[in-house]
Amino acid sequence: MGYIDLHCDTLLLFARPHHTGDLRRNDLQVDLDKLARGGAYAQFFAIFMMPEEFYAHLQIEPLADDVYYERLYRAFRQQFIDEDDTAEATIARFAGNYEQYAANRKAGKLSAFLTIEDGRLLNGNLDTLDQWYTQGVRLITLTWNDENSMGYPQSSDPQLMQLGLKPFGIETVQRMNELGIIVDVSHLSDGGFWDVVEHSNRPFVASHSNSRTLSPHPRNLTDEMITALGNKGGLAGLNFGGNFLNETIADDRSTVKQMVRHIQHMVDLGGVESVALGSDFDGVPRNLEIDDASQVPLLAERLHQHGFHPSDIDKIMFGNVERLIRETL
Numbered sequence: 001m002g003y004i005d006l007h008c009d010t011l012l013l014f015a016r017p018h019h020t021g022d023l024r025r026n027d028l029q030v031d032l033d034k035l036a037r038g039g040a041y042a043q044f045f046a047i048f049m050m051p052e053e054f055y056a057h058l059q060i061e062p063l064a065d066d067v068y069y070e071r072l073y074r075a076f077r078q079q080f081i082d083e084d085d086t087a088e089a090t091i092a093r094f095a096g097n098y099e100q101y102a103a104n105r106k107a108g109k110l111s112a113f114l115t116i117e118d119g120r121l122l123n124g125n126l127d128t129l130d131q132w133y134t135q136g137v138r139l140i141t142l143t144w145n146d147e148n149s150m151g152y153p154q155s156s157d158p159q160l161m162q163l164g165l166k167p168f169g170i171e172t173v174q175r176m177n178e179l180g181i182i183v184d185v186s187h188l189s190d191g192g193f194w195d196v197v198e199h200s201n202r203p204f205v206a207s208h209s210n211s212r213t214l215s216p217h218p219r220n221l222t223d224e225m226i227t228a229l230g231n232k233g234g235l236a237g238l239n240f241g242g243n244f245l246n247e248t249i250a251d252d253r254s255t256v257k258q259m260v261r262h263i264q265h266m267v268d269l270g271g272v273e274s275v276a277l278g279s280d281f282d283g284v285p286r287n288l289e290i291d292d293a294s295q296v297p298l299l300a301e302r303l304h305q306h307g308f309h310p311s312d313i314d315k316i317m318f319g320n321v322e323r324l325i326r327e328t329l
Contacts, residue, residue: 001300001313002041004321005030005293006139006207006237006276007115007186009048009283014075015068016060023079029281029292032092035110037294041318042101042111043092044139044207047072048283049118051146065121073114073135080112081136096136097180097329098322115184115207118144124168126175138329139182141207142169142192152189154218161218164191170199177202180329185209186219186237186278193225202328203233208278210236210244210262217244223269230270233327235320237278238263240288244280254288256302263303263316272312276320 010030013019024032035043047069055062063071080094095101095111104111114136120143122128132140142165143153150169155161165173173196176183183204185193196204206229212220221229221236229236239245242254245262266275281293290298303313 001297001317002039003277003296003300003317004042004044005040005281005296006044006205006235006278006321007046007117007239007283008043008279008281008293009046009117010281011045011047011072011076012050012282014072015050015063016058023075029279029286031293032110034293036091038296040110040293040296041105042095042113042321043293044113044115045076046115046117046141047076049116049120049144051144069116069121076112076114077136094136096138098326101322101325113138115139115141115182117141117184118146118148118187119150119172120144120146120148122149122168122172124149126171129172129175129181130179133179133181137181139184139205139207140176141184141186141188142172142196143187143189145187151192151195153187154189156218161189162191163189165195165199170195173199174201182324182328190222190225193221194228197228197232200232203235203324204229205235205237205276205324206278207237208239208244208280208283210239211265214262214265215243215245215247215249217249220244221266226266226269226274230274233273233324235274235276235324236266236270237276238266239284240279240281240290241284242287243284252285252287254284254290256289256299259290259299260302260306264306267312267316272315273320273323275316276324277317 092110101111151165152163184207186209210220242252245258
């Protein structure tokens with residue numbers, strides 16, 4: 001059983017000036033060895049644009065956004081693009097479309113997709129978006145937890161939550177559709193979500209969001225959103241973090257039972273073709289029953305025990321993302 005994960009924050013490893021380990025092996029939740037042991041087919045690696053307060057939390061000197069982006073992009077490129085493909089030790093390669101993904105899988109290699117979490121570095125400039133595409137970026141989470149040139153984030157304030165995309169945000173979504181970059185609405189306001197529904201002519205994703213009916217975190221999706229996402233051919237990537245699974249946001253305990261519960265609810269609303277995985281590994285508290293990338297097959301086992309058909313489990317674990325890649329990249 002293979003799987004594809006739409007979101008992890010593991011590239012944060014390279015934000016630390018004296019980091020230990022690399023993408024091949026580290027003490028985080030995702031590295032290539034753990035992905036291989038878990039049978040992963042592909043991992044989407046996010047360049048998470050850190051807010052200023054995160055630098056203090058990590059006890060490192062703040063970097064300008066462009067310098068920070070370049071540092072993490074260079075680390076990704078060195079591992080997955082520049083490495084000699086003939087090297088016997090090469091177990092993962094960059095993928096930017098379905099053909100590259102399929103070739104990697106046929107060769108027994110993991111596919112690494114590059115994403116950006118928080119497109120604030122665009123700052124109203126679509127030329128930067130074209131540059132990112134050339135560099136290999138294939139998914140962008142439009143906002144994080146702050147307003148940017150495209151729109152507004154999720155919020156516990158109902159008025160702020162209803163704010164939609166700005167005119168540049170609509171332009172960005174349309175240009176992403178043209179280029180073949182997946183639009184990601186995790187972290188986006190509810191108003192922004194519905195604007196993406198209206199203005200995106202390709203399927204889009206909520207790469208690491210669950211059901212707000214089952215867990216009230218504002219970053220989760222309402223029932224109406226899940227249905228609309230399914231109708232657009234999009235995907236909700238199951239977030240493994242307990243804060244997005246439990247009835248109390250402060251509860252960070254993550255169990256596979258709760259994960260299956262959210263999957264079942266989302267399948268009931270959007271169809272089995274609308275659900276995928278978006279672990280948020282290395283971005284959520286480590287209080288998880290599935291604690292790293294090597295343990296993800298446990299979810300497939302529990303889905304089978306819960307009564308899911310094997311073909312539907314395949315769709316959730318990897319098939320739905322394969323279809324999305326074919327249709328959007």
